[in-house]
Amino acid sequence: MSTQLRPTDVKRLNRQWRRSTEGRLAFIAESITQPFNLGSILRTAAVFGVEAAWLAGNTADVSHPQVGKTALGSDQKMRLERSRTGADAVRAARGAGFRVVALELAQDALPLHEAPLEGDVCIALGAEDHGCSPALLAAADATAYIPQVGRVGSLNVAVAASIALAEARRREWAAPGHAAAPRD
Numbered sequence: 374m375s376t377q378l379r380p381t382d383v384k385r386l387n388r389q390w391r392r393s394t395e396g397r398l399a400f401i402a403e404s405i406t407q408p409f410n411l412g413s414i415l416r417t418a419a420v421f422g423v424e425a426a427w428l429a430g431n432t433a434d435v436s437h438p439q440v441g442k443t444a445l446g447s448d449q450k451m452r453l454e455r456s457r458t459g460a461d462a463v464r465a466a467r468g469a470g471f472r473v474v475a476l477e478l479a480q481d482a483l484p485l486h487e488a489p490l491e492g493d494v495c496i497a498l499g500a501e502d503h504g505c506s507p508a509l510l511a512a513a514d515a516t517a518y519i520p521q522v523g524r525v526g527s528l529n530v531a532v533a534a535s536i537a538l539a540e541a542r543r544r545e546w547a548a549p550g551h552a553a554a555p556r557d
Contacts, residue, residue: 412443413531419447427462459509488517
């Protein structure tokens with residue numbers, strides 16, 4: 374029977390996973406205007422070890438109280454930069470050594486499980502209501518979408534970010550020859 378881990382055991386488990394993780398992750402938030410969404414994305418990003426984020430366009434300010442309420446200080450765990458546009462953020466991410474994969478329901482997009490998420494990758498996310506800008510999509514290295522089989526045609530942007538960041542890490546951890554975190 375499983376029992377819940379104590380806080381010290383959780384810290385030990387997380388430390389073991391950190392040691393077995395080498396890939397760099399980042400994200401671009403382009404015009405994510407809802408503070409709760411941005412806070413949730415920041416918190417998820419911190420959980421998956423994102424090192425940098427570019428906040429582009431009219432993305433909510435991290436100092437907004439609702440961002441802080443959801444992020445719970447996770448914005449302090451990564452480097453945050455402002456970019457005027459999504460395309461500027463793509464250039465900055467690429468200059469920092471990241472491959473940029475835009476998450477968008479677009480014509481030539483690959484299903485997320487087939488997208489190039491290996492190595493150092495930056496996930497680009499667009500506005501809640503209209504997605505990534507055409508300029509960001511044109512600048513990205515690849516475009517991916519999350520397959521959906523239900524009767525709803527879209528996901529909340531923070532949930533989509535969580536799925537994409539988790540898939541990038543899962544892909545790294547499942548790669549042949551990768552040493553998984555030790556189990557107690």
